Amino acid sequence: MAASTLLFVASILLSSFALSCYASGTFSALQKSILLTSSPKSGQVLKAGEANITVTWSFNKTYPAGTDSAYKTVKVKLCYAPISQKDRGWRKTKDELKKDRTCQHKIVKRDYKPETDSVTWTVERDIPTATYFVRAYVYNAEEKEVAYGQSTNDGKKTNLFEVEAITGRHVSLDIASVCFSVFSIVSLAGFFYLEKRKGAASQQK
């Protein structure tokens, strides 16, 4: 009787510890058990809407077997390097994953496979100009982050690449802006002329 109670209490305690590991939701609690490489070379500049990135990731076999038993899905994301986070609070890195804004652009979402997986992704047209690296988050069945891997080192200093965004400007838009502006000024000149005429006309009355 005492033994089974002890076992019961122990299992409650152990599972609550296990739960707290998963439920803490911080980056520092994640296992870095994914090996990830991305195709851009260090310092390469990619054009948004045109260039491709090939990302390859796999489970790091140096970790004990069974570590990845809870892994269900993988999300690969494009993340801001520290230089692009400076003086930009909306891209801030925070340990609490719910508040972390480092990785804002999703590349792909896949089911987890222990073998090597890869994706070739065209940099989307709304990716802003900045310096980036690639990170993959692994989620369990409860959609909670449990592991990650990234293309740069822990200090996020190596192997960073840049994206050059589209300007969003078009020649037709530029011409429209200039035409409307000129039209405003010209109609103002027209108004002054009309006012002068009205004034002169009433003087003649």
Added chain:
Amino acid sequence: MENSQTESNRENNGGFSSPVDSEHKATKLRIQSVAAPHMRAFHLSWISFFACFVSTFAAPPLIPLIRDNLDLTSTDIGNAGVAAVSGAVFARIVMGTLCDLFGPRVASAALMLLTTPAVYCSALANSPASFLLVRFFTGFSLSTFVSTQYWMSSMFSAPVVGTANGVAAGWGNLGGGATQLIMPYVFTLIHHIGATKFTAWRIAFFVPAVFQTLSAYSVFFLGQDLPDGDFAKLQKSGDKHKDKFSQVFYQAITNYRGWILALTYGYCFGVELTVDNIIAQYFYDRFHVNLHTAGIIAASFGLANLFSRPLGGYVSDVMATRYGMRGRLWTLFLVQILGGCLCVLLGRLGSLSTSVTVMLVFSVFVQASCGLTYGVVPFVSRRSLGVISGLIGGGGNVGAVLTQVVFFRGSRFKTETGITLMGVTIICCTLPMMFIYFPQWGGLFWGPSSKGITEENYYMSEWSKEEQEQGFHKASLKFANNSKGERGKRVASAPTPLEGTPESYGHV
């Protein structure tokens, strides 16, 4: 279209559809009417001012997109926000001068058409520097505030001038709140039609730009400067004297009351502009609401202008009927100080629901103070009404620039500390109102001068003997007579004649 009732109204009102005084200024504000010239001027005023507010604050709700497109830092965004309100400091004074010299119709239409290129060219911005420049030049359009107040002060008589000024300015200020809802909606629409995000926000700026252009055209073609006609016509026919800029300007800057009111206005309207710029971020960062919710809270602060600024103007007029100018001054003094106390409180609250509640009450007090201020302004000067209005309006923007630079830039103060300190500054900068004194009506702590100085003495002092001999001061005389109501009910004065100037003043 006119039925017999309207016809007989027009006969009673000397050809106008609203009842008028001896200067032909309307003595009633009938919001449901668009009859020329008074009510039409009213609607043109507030709609064009609304358009300028929409243009000036069109960028903030789209900042999350623009900052990615133009690679802006927090400092760049803060600087552009300061630039947006600093252009109008100088522009408001210029606008005041232009109104005095050329009339509000031409002045406001001209300014709106000169600033729409900046709004159209927002679509061309490609760097932090160009973004700052377009926000700076677009901000000049906020000087249409001065033409609005000048126009209302020219069209509406003393008993309703506070209300007319307050409603026109309040409904114009609404644009600052409405744009936080309009621009994201327009952007989403354009984005869904097929444009990429970085192009869609650029196209979206054409909406406020075209609205502003159309407003300018409406003002020019449908508006009229004065109840009796336009400046140009009246000046040529000799009914209105074409005044000298140097004299108008000199009379304005030597009137100390204008400077004190500029300071106090800096700490009601300036505070309103500052809050427009920082409040969404404050709720987002401190209480962790999402960006959408923060935007709605920010919009509601601006939307309170629908009734709070008009309320200030209306209360000013009501207090004046009983207590005269002293009533106007006391109400402004108390309401603004209470607003300052609420601001101090806002920064110290730690819960979301109490913060939102206090913010809404604070918005009513701050915006009512703005309305109360412009219940006093029309009486400070008659000759230099435009420049005085411009000086005080410009003071509002100076307050916004100073407050943002000292309390809300960089990381010297946490935002909640900045808000509390802003409240303390409001209280301190309202105290100088104690020194405002009208010899014919009194001030906060003193009654009217025992030397028996009248309204005529006060307004005639703006004209030299030579100018009076040439009869340039006639309009000021009429105004002086019509402003006798600012003595309040203490004095049982004879009813002011509704038609023509009284016998004793018509001749020089």
